[in-house]
Structures are given as structure tokens and as C-alpha cells.
Amino acid sequence: MSLIRSWVASANSADTDFPLNNLPYGVFDDGQGARMGVAIGEQILDVSKVDHGQDPALFAEPAWNAVMAAGPAVWAALRAQLIGLLSDEAHRAAVEPHLVPMEGARLLMPFRVSEYTDFYASRHHATNVGTMFRGAENALPPNWLSIPIGYNGRASSVVVSGTDVIRPWGQVKAPDADLPRFAPSARFDLELEMGAIIGKPSSGMVSVAEADEMIFGYVLLNDWSARDIQAWEYQPLGPFQSKATATTISPWIVTRAALEPFRAATPERERPLLPYLSEPGPMLYDIALEVGLQPEGKPETVIARTNYSQMYYSAAQQLTHHTTSGCSMRVGDLLGSGTISGPEKDARGSLLELSWGGKEPITLAGGESRSFLEDGDRLTLRGAAIGDGYRVGFGECTGVLRPAVGLPDWAKA
Amino acid sequence: MSLIRSWVASANSADTDFPLNNLPYGVFDDGQGARMGVAIGEQILDVSKVDHGQDPALFAEPAWNAVMAAGPAVWAALRAQLIGLLSDEAHRAAVEPHLVPMEGARLLMPFRVSEYTDFYASRHHATNVGTMFRGAENALPPNWLSIPIGYNGRASSVVVSGTDVIRPWGQVKAPDADLPRFAPSARFDLELEMGAIIGKPSSGMVSVAEADEMIFGYVLLNDWSARDIQAWEYQPLGPFQSKATATTISPWIVTRAALEPFRAATPERERPLLPYLSEPGPMLYDIALEVGLQPEGKPETVIARTNYSQMYYSAAQQLTHHTTSGCSMRVGDLLGSGTISGPEKDARGSLLELSWGGKEPITLAGGESRSFLEDGDRLTLRGAAIGDGYRVGFGECTGVLRPAVGLPDWAKA
Incomplete structure (x- = not known):
């Protein structure tokens, strides 16, 4: 085209x-x-x-x-x-x-978010995170190659590009401490994702083909994450406050119709998927993505470049899985793809991966280094499908991290 | 009074x-x-x-x-x-x-549910479930005595008492199987809970006293749960489709004002809570609760009796914790207390506990036994605060489990 x-x-x-x-x-x-x-x-x-x-x-x-x-x-x-x-x-x-x-x-905000679900669908991301937490041999959870793993997020946390993000407080526990303390997150991170917006409701199970037809369009999505809060809270029921500070989306809904010429297939399956997840055709898109990090008053560095077509599961597959239990989907539901990481070291969609849990800080253009985000950092996601002499872009998905608020008196010892 | x-x-x-x-x-x-x-x-x-x-x-x-x-x-x-x-x-x-x-x-439905959060706040319940899954020595997760553990549920799944519940399909994996299969849940369960309804919004951290003032009222809540789907899906990001089939609430919002005379305190803390969770007074309520199970065409058996005052964390504490990350709360948000189990064997708020994971089926009045729910079973929660010559009751929270739908052709191998 x-x-x-x-x-x-x-x-x-x-x-x-x-x-x-x-x-x-x-x-x-x-x-x-x-x-x-x-x-x-x-x-x-x-x-x-x-x-x-x-x-x-x-x-x-x-x-x-x-x-x-x-x-x-x-x-x-x-x-x-x-x-x-x-x-x-x-x-x-x-x-x-x-x-x-x-x-x-x-x-x-281009639409009212009904509910927000976040997934975990990049094999490279899941492998990187799993390797850090459980070692290379147990990197992928046993269910990962069968289930498009997801969890419900908080719709009230979704904000539009340009909204400041305030460093959250939360319970954190140092590995060598007996007890947690209440402190501002010291390992605040981004997650580079795509968001799929549900435009057509459902009640009951839908096929992948039907699920695809329910998707109105896509946005860039930054699922800001407090890694230290997450590490202490997430067992046994999953991430909660670590993901509830903010989720920034790009301001323009790029419709499925506009992305049609850029369809790309999910990869070959190491383990066959159950039939209900089979795809009638290519359900991902070839969308080039990048993450820019700009410390306050300094130049921006592009810290990661990857592509949405790297995902193991498509949004349509995620949506089909979401409906298996009979769960109704509504107009305005937002599905986060999960962090999009590619196989290369500079194709990782989070600082957790880029700095390997803080052990290998990355160096920025201005000479500073980063393991996790510092106050004043501006984080910007960009993405576009590249056509012949034109691009279908998303506009910027940006936000500046502001310092934590002071602790209210009632929360002091 | x-x-x-x-x-x-x-x-x-x-x-x-x-x-x-x-x-x-x-x-x-x-x-x-x-x-x-x-x-x-x-x-x-x-x-x-x-x-x-x-x-x-x-x-x-x-x-x-x-x-x-x-x-x-x-x-x-x-x-x-x-x-x-x-x-x-x-x-x-x-x-x-x-x-x-x-x-x-x-x-x-008495109100539009904005978002639904479910907690895990009964020490007896957490200990029972933890003992079954991890052994008695590791029953309580390390964070449990510090964090009112919660996860985001699915608001679109909340239905009013009287709504039929359809047995869900999902991915399940037998312990000795290599691969999962797609099947109707065979371990479908109830969870006896209270729901707190947020009537006053917030942005930013709120104290427990402020959180209490934000609660408009309470309902009974049955968080239907597919245990077999849950067991296979919940690592590492928590329960998802296992909790999305239905969440039934009682039809009458009993206001905080009506419950005021029945306040009860949370128990003494084995581990001191962080100051932000400290309570300005008694934040639970003395509400007698029971669960009735009635097989189709048979008499009902009351399978559990317990009390809301058994909880370790109050709804106000849960709400305060919910806001720590900066998470905005909105009018119509619903917080499930978590399964309410007491110390006695017949005070357990789920069949998972009552039948000890299916190993000790319970016997019903009609002579039948149950490990988990059978098609046609009617499940009814009842609750009331007992005053001097009167009771403040919730009305019934009831639903019948209907058979799973047939598998659509597209989901067949």
C-alpha cells in the first residue's frame, strides 16, 4: 500500500x-x-x-x-x-x-477506560525476568507456553501522555531485612507495551477471529512499575500497588483498519497451543518501537528499540483467553500487551532488563547512568508501522517522573 | 441500641x-x-x-x-x-x-461497579489454604502479616443475587499430566466474603480513618472460584480467569451508618503493622454469616457458620493500603474482604477448606456429599448483625450453578 x-x-x-x-x-x-x-x-x-x-x-x-x-x-x-x-x-x-x-x-484521554488488563506475552521479557528471579533453567513458568498469562490492572490508573507521574510510596523489604518498611519506591521502572482497545462487547467465549473483530484500535502504553514494591507484594496473588501508580497511553487511537497492511504472524510454537487459541491468520503487527530517556535538563537517549511483532501471543489471542471463563468484555476495556522485549540486549522494554536488575547500569548520552528511573526523568515511547513512503505512527507516549510526596503525619511512626 | x-x-x-x-x-x-x-x-x-x-x-x-x-x-x-x-x-x-x-x-444490581478488588485477609483462610499448598510450616506467605494482600478482579463479573452462574471452561492440568487441556472446571467453589462499597473518591494516600469515611456500605459477596483453573494459571501474576466467571453480591447495600452499633476490633497483631495501617478504633463489624448449599431438588444444608469480625484486616485498612501507590479510588469501587473463615472446622468459608482440597468430602442433609460444587447446586450466603430484639440483615446472596456450555466448534481440536 x-x-x-x-x-x-x-x-x-x-x-x-x-x-x-x-x-x-x-x-x-x-x-x-x-x-x-x-x-x-x-x-x-x-x-x-x-x-x-x-x-x-x-x-x-x-x-x-x-x-x-x-x-x-x-x-x-x-x-x-x-x-x-x-x-x-x-x-x-x-x-x-x-x-x-x-x-x-x-x-x-481519547476514551473512558472500562477495565484494564495487563499481559505478560513477550517470550524474551518473560525469559529475562524469569532468569533474574529463578535462574536460567526455570526462567519460563510451566504455564507460560500454554497460557497468555494476564492479570487485572487498575483502570483508574490510566492517564494520557503528558501527565506527570509521582514516585509512589509502598511497602518494601530489603533482602537481608526481617521486616518491611514504608518508603518511596527506589526501583521505579517503565514497561514498553502496546494497548489494545475493545470496541465491541462480548458475553461468553469468543474465537480469535471474533476477538480480532472486537478490537477498535491500538495505543502505545507505558506500564510504570515499582519493582521493589512488586517483589515484596506479588506472592501469592500477583502485582497490585506496584502497578497502580500510573499507566500512560499515547493520545491517538490508531485503528485496526489503519494497521491492516502491517499484519505480522506470531512465532512458531515450541509447544502446540490448545485449539481455542489457534489463529486464523497473522494477528500481530510490524510496529517499530523505541524508548527515550531524558534526564532533567539533559539530552534524550534512546535506550531500547524493538518491534511489536516480537510478541509470542497476539492481542486477539489474549482477548480470547480473557473470555474463556465467561468473563464479559465491554466497550472501553484496555488490554496491555505485556512488556515488549526483543532478543537483543538493546531491545529490552524495561530498565529491569536493560540494567539486569540494577547490576549493569546503562550509560546515557549525557554521561549519567541509570539502573532505575530518577526524579525528573522524562520517559517517551514512540512507535510506527513503516509503509512505502509513509508511516502510521502513534504520537508520543511521554511522562516525567516527579519526586514522591511527603509522608503524611498519620503515616509516621 | x-x-x-x-x-x-x-x-x-x-x-x-x-x-x-x-x-x-x-x-x-x-x-x-x-x-x-x-x-x-x-x-x-x-x-x-x-x-x-x-x-x-x-x-x-x-x-x-x-x-x-x-x-x-x-x-x-x-x-x-x-x-x-x-x-x-x-x-x-x-x-x-x-x-x-x-x-x-x-x-x-444496586449500583454500577467501577472496579472490583479482592483481598485475602482472613488469617484462618490464608493458613488453611497455605497449609494445603505449601505445608503447615510455610502456610502464611512472608508478607501476609504486613500487607493486606489484594489483587484486582473483574468488575464486569459482578452480578446480583439470583443470577445463574454457568460452570466455566478453562485450562486445567492434572498434577501428573505434562500438558494442560481445555475443560469445564471440575473444582468450582464458593468464597464467603463481605464487599465494601466506596462512596467517596480519593486521589492520593488516605489514612484508615479517612478510608472508613469513604465506605458507603457493605454487601455479602460470593467470589465464585475455579480452583483447578486457578492452580494452573496463578503463577506468577495471580488469579485471573479462575475468578472471572461471576462474583455475586446481595441486593441490598447495608450502610455504614446502620452497622455503626456493631463495630468490632481487628485482633492483636503478631507482628506490628506499619504505622500507615494503624486503626483509630474498631473497624470490623460483628456480623454473623452462614453458607447454605442446596442440591437440586434436595433440602439445604448450612455448611459453614462464621463471623466477619474474624478478619485480620478491616476494609478501611485494605482501602488505605490500596491508595498507597497513588491509586485513585472512585465512587462504585467494590472491595471484597477475602474469604472469611473462623478457627473451627465448620467455620470455613470455602469448599476448598471445608473438604480439605477434596480429601474430606462433606456430607449434606440429603445424604449426598460434596468436595466441590455440582451442577444444579444452589449456594446461598446469609448475614446479619444481631441487635437487642432486632437484626440488621443483608438479605440472601444466592445463585445456582448451571452446567458448562457446549464447546464451540472453533475450540475443538
């Missing part, structure tokens, strides 16, 4: 994340209030203001949930209409007044 | 769950549509129809979320007004026409 040309000149650049092929959905505020928008080059189209043939009620509140709930036929019709409006010069006079420069607009 | 007499005669019986002292909040449908109601004896007061001095907009949709969001001052004023209306004979003529017989009305 090649570039679909738009009369919005900035959308035809090979460098923009937002050519007409992309057309991702977000919510913006340019000082005139929060509205639903579509990114096109360096502009945002105020989508409620143009004639796209869909029910205006779907655009009444600044969130894409109503459009998602309207179903796949509406998703397809809206996208086709918007491509027509932005490609055909004949519509320019009517549409152009409703373009808002992206620079200067504030990007808000 | 003694009985507050009402002109609704059935509310003055020592046997009713719903004297005027209780006044729990629910949603009902008597064939005229779903509305918000208050239980009083054998009647339901259609609360939107009487003059209680509160903004009618709070009663516009059939769910108590808007009242909760209005805050503790409104909670107190509404309760005081309703007690006045139902105790003072002078209001009888105006109010009585809006009473609906509870018998024949369908009770619906």
Missing part, C-alpha cells in the same frame, strides 16, 4: 506520524473545550463539525466510547467518509475551517 | 432483616420498571416518590452511584429523613402508597 494523498499538505510528508492512511482518533482542547478529533499531518480535524454522515449523538461527549459502541459498520463508514473529506479537494472549503493546529492543542 | 419502631408493622419483627434500624438501599423492578428502593420489613419504599428533601436528580437512574457521589452529608440527611418518614405515623398517609411488596419484586 502507498500513501493516500490529502489536501492537508503536512499529511503527505514521509516523516509525519499522521498521513491520511492513519487517521487516528483522539480528544483535544485548544482552549475552546474538549472535543473529539482526528489527526491529519500537523492538524487536528474537529470531527463533530464536519458532515461525515454519522449520528451527531456519537460525538456529544469528548470520548470515543460512543463511536466504538456503535459497532464495526459505523467504524468503517466513518473512516471511509473522513478519508473522502480529507483526500478530495472538492471538500476542502467546507472542511478546512475545522482544522486546528496540533501544536498548542492539549491532547486528552 | 434497640429497635426503632416503624408504622410498617413487618419492620418491627425480631426476625426481619430489614427493621428501620437497617434501611438498606437497593434497586427493584415490580413490573413497572427499575427504580431505587429502600427495604423496610416486607416492603420496599420507592424512594423517588417520597419527599425526603434531596435533589430528585440523584434518583433519576436506577443505581445508587449518584447518591454516593453526593457525599456523606447527603448520605446522613437522606437516612435521617427516611427514618423520620417511616417512624412517624404522621407521614403514613403520604408514604404508604409508595410501598411495594418485596415478594414478587425482582431485585437488581
Whole structure:
């Protein structure tokens, strides 16, 4: 597939994340209030203001949930209409007044998160973490090659790119200590992930093909993680407060339709999957990903480069597994892919892996080193599927880590 | 405290769950549509129809979320007004026409669940389960005496009493098998719990005293659990599909105000808690609980009797811990206490414990025995705080286990 040309000149650049092929959905505020928008080059189209043939009620509140709930036929019709409006010069006079420069607009949460589930689906990540915690021979848990392992996260923790993240307090216990203490996390980390957004509800088991059809689109997702809190709390019921500080998503929902030309297959299976997880075709996407770390007042260093196609399980497989128990899925559910690590040392999607649990600190461009995040660090995820002369990008997923709040009097000894 | 007499005669019986002292909040449908109601004896007061001095907009949709969001001052004023209306004979003529017989009305979900968190806070339960899985010496995980251990559950799984529960499919692996298979759960279980409903939101850490003020009320909660699915899936990230089939709650929210006279203290601490978890006073409640199991067409057997005051951690402590990481809490969040087991053998709140992992099946009144639940079994939780000549009860929390659905073709080998 090649570039679909738009009369919005900035959308035809090979460098923009937002050519007409992309057309991702977000919510913006340019000082005139929060509205639903579509990114096109360096502009945002105020989508409620143009004639796209869909029910205006779907655009009444600044969130894409109503459009998602309207179903796949509406998703397809809206996208086709918007491509027509932005490609055909004949519509320019009517549409152009409703373009808002992206620079200067504030990007808000694109949808209301119903529930948030996080997975653990990169074999390289699971192997790295398992090797550190249990040794190389027991790196992968026995169930890992059979189950797309997941746990429920906290929807209220999901924030949009640009939101500051405050270093959390929590219970931590030093390996040689008898008792835990209450302290700010000293091993605060990122996790490079993709998020899949459920647009079509289900009740009862769905196949992988049906699951794929339920996915409205994807975002970049940083599942900030307090490793020291996690280590002490996670047995026997899994991570809890270590994952509840914040989960940052990129501001633009890149639709499944836009990613269609970039499908990639999951790898060959070392152990055959149970039939309910079989895939009808390629369910991953070839999306190049990178992580930038910028200490306060210093230049940024790209600390990891990897690709979403490295995953062992696809979002559709994860969603199918999620429904096996009869669990209902709802519009606005968000599924985190799990940390995306590749086989190379610089393709690891967390500092836990990059610094090998803090034993091998990484060196940044400015000469500083990092095992885990320091106050003031800006963390930025970027990602794009690369087409022929164009890219389908996600925009930045960024956040700055701020110092822990002071301990309230009531929490002092 | 003694009985507050009402002109609704059935509310003055020592046997009713719903004297005027209780006044729990629910949603009902008597064939005229779903509305918000208050239980009083054998009647339901259609609360939107009487003059209680509160903004009618709070009663516009059939769910108590808007009242909760209005805050503790409104909670107190509404309760005081309703007690006045139902105790003072002078209001009888105006109010009585809006009473609906509870018998024949369908009770619906009393509120929209925002997010659902489940805890693991009964020492007897944790010790029983730990002994079965890890031996008596390692029964309690090392963090258990320091952390109110919890994990995020699935809000979409929460259903109201009376909803059928369908036996789930899932991945299970026999101890002597190399590979898992996909099968209906053969070790499907109940968990007797209390649910605390958050009525007041928070952002940032809250003290135990503040947490207590955020709790609007309590329900009975049955956290249905597929033990065989759980055993295979729960390492390393905790229970997931094993807990996502259904979570049944009782239909009436018993307010914190109604439970005030029944406060009970958490036990002495074997290991001192960190200061942030210290309690300003008694935070549990003396609530007698029981579990009834009725095979299809057979009499019911009460298989367990225990008390909420057996817990090691209170809901307020759990909520405080939940906020330590900066996790925002929202109106409608539901916190499951964790299975409530007492020290005696017949005070255990799950079949896993009662049948000691299936090794000691229990015998029912009709002569049948049970290790885990069979299709057609009706499971009923009941609970009440016992006052002087009255009881503050929760109504039944009941559900019937139906057979697993047939395996869809796409899931067959």
C-alpha cells in the first residue's frame, strides 16, 4: 500500500506520524473545550463539525466510547467518509475551517477506560525476568507456553501522555531485612507495551477471529512499575500497588483498519497451543518501537528499540483467553500487551532488563547512568508501522517522573 | 441500641432483616420498571416518590452511584429523613402508597461497579489454604502479616443475587499430566466474603480513618472460584480467569451508618503493622454469616457458620493500603474482604477448606456429599448483625450453578 494523498499538505510528508492512511482518533482542547478529533499531518480535524454522515449523538461527549459502541459498520463508514473529506479537494472549503493546529492543542484521554488488563506475552521479557528471579533453567513458568498469562490492572490508573507521574510510596523489604518498611519506591521502572482497545462487547467465549473483530484500535502504553514494591507484594496473588501508580497511553487511537497492511504472524510454537487459541491468520503487527530517556535538563537517549511483532501471543489471542471463563468484555476495556522485549540486549522494554536488575547500569548520552528511573526523568515511547513512503505512527507516549510526596503525619511512626 | 419502631408493622419483627434500624438501599423492578428502593420489613419504599428533601436528580437512574457521589452529608440527611418518614405515623398517609411488596419484586444490581478488588485477609483462610499448598510450616506467605494482600478482579463479573452462574471452561492440568487441556472446571467453589462499597473518591494516600469515611456500605459477596483453573494459571501474576466467571453480591447495600452499633476490633497483631495501617478504633463489624448449599431438588444444608469480625484486616485498612501507590479510588469501587473463615472446622468459608482440597468430602442433609460444587447446586450466603430484639440483615446472596456450555466448534481440536 502507498500513501493516500490529502489536501492537508503536512499529511503527505514521509516523516509525519499522521498521513491520511492513519487517521487516528483522539480528544483535544485548544482552549475552546474538549472535543473529539482526528489527526491529519500537523492538524487536528474537529470531527463533530464536519458532515461525515454519522449520528451527531456519537460525538456529544469528548470520548470515543460512543463511536466504538456503535459497532464495526459505523467504524468503517466513518473512516471511509473522513478519508473522502480529507483526500478530495472538492471538500476542502467546507472542511478546512475545522482544522486546528496540533501544536498548542492539549491532547486528552481519547476514551473512558472500562477495565484494564495487563499481559505478560513477550517470550524474551518473560525469559529475562524469569532468569533474574529463578535462574536460567526455570526462567519460563510451566504455564507460560500454554497460557497468555494476564492479570487485572487498575483502570483508574490510566492517564494520557503528558501527565506527570509521582514516585509512589509502598511497602518494601530489603533482602537481608526481617521486616518491611514504608518508603518511596527506589526501583521505579517503565514497561514498553502496546494497548489494545475493545470496541465491541462480548458475553461468553469468543474465537480469535471474533476477538480480532472486537478490537477498535491500538495505543502505545507505558506500564510504570515499582519493582521493589512488586517483589515484596506479588506472592501469592500477583502485582497490585506496584502497578497502580500510573499507566500512560499515547493520545491517538490508531485503528485496526489503519494497521491492516502491517499484519505480522506470531512465532512458531515450541509447544502446540490448545485449539481455542489457534489463529486464523497473522494477528500481530510490524510496529517499530523505541524508548527515550531524558534526564532533567539533559539530552534524550534512546535506550531500547524493538518491534511489536516480537510478541509470542497476539492481542486477539489474549482477548480470547480473557473470555474463556465467561468473563464479559465491554466497550472501553484496555488490554496491555505485556512488556515488549526483543532478543537483543538493546531491545529490552524495561530498565529491569536493560540494567539486569540494577547490576549493569546503562550509560546515557549525557554521561549519567541509570539502573532505575530518577526524579525528573522524562520517559517517551514512540512507535510506527513503516509503509512505502509513509508511516502510521502513534504520537508520543511521554511522562516525567516527579519526586514522591511527603509522608503524611498519620503515616509516621 | 434497640429497635426503632416503624408504622410498617413487618419492620418491627425480631426476625426481619430489614427493621428501620437497617434501611438498606437497593434497586427493584415490580413490573413497572427499575427504580431505587429502600427495604423496610416486607416492603420496599420507592424512594423517588417520597419527599425526603434531596435533589430528585440523584434518583433519576436506577443505581445508587449518584447518591454516593453526593457525599456523606447527603448520605446522613437522606437516612435521617427516611427514618423520620417511616417512624412517624404522621407521614403514613403520604408514604404508604409508595410501598411495594418485596415478594414478587425482582431485585437488581444496586449500583454500577467501577472496579472490583479482592483481598485475602482472613488469617484462618490464608493458613488453611497455605497449609494445603505449601505445608503447615510455610502456610502464611512472608508478607501476609504486613500487607493486606489484594489483587484486582473483574468488575464486569459482578452480578446480583439470583443470577445463574454457568460452570466455566478453562485450562486445567492434572498434577501428573505434562500438558494442560481445555475443560469445564471440575473444582468450582464458593468464597464467603463481605464487599465494601466506596462512596467517596480519593486521589492520593488516605489514612484508615479517612478510608472508613469513604465506605458507603457493605454487601455479602460470593467470589465464585475455579480452583483447578486457578492452580494452573496463578503463577506468577495471580488469579485471573479462575475468578472471572461471576462474583455475586446481595441486593441490598447495608450502610455504614446502620452497622455503626456493631463495630468490632481487628485482633492483636503478631507482628506490628506499619504505622500507615494503624486503626483509630474498631473497624470490623460483628456480623454473623452462614453458607447454605442446596442440591437440586434436595433440602439445604448450612455448611459453614462464621463471623466477619474474624478478619485480620478491616476494609478501611485494605482501602488505605490500596491508595498507597497513588491509586485513585472512585465512587462504585467494590472491595471484597477475602474469604472469611473462623478457627473451627465448620467455620470455613470455602469448599476448598471445608473438604480439605477434596480429601474430606462433606456430607449434606440429603445424604449426598460434596468436595466441590455440582451442577444444579444452589449456594446461598446469609448475614446479619444481631441487635437487642432486632437484626440488621443483608438479605440472601444466592445463585445456582448451571452446567458448562457446549464447546464451540472453533475450540475443538
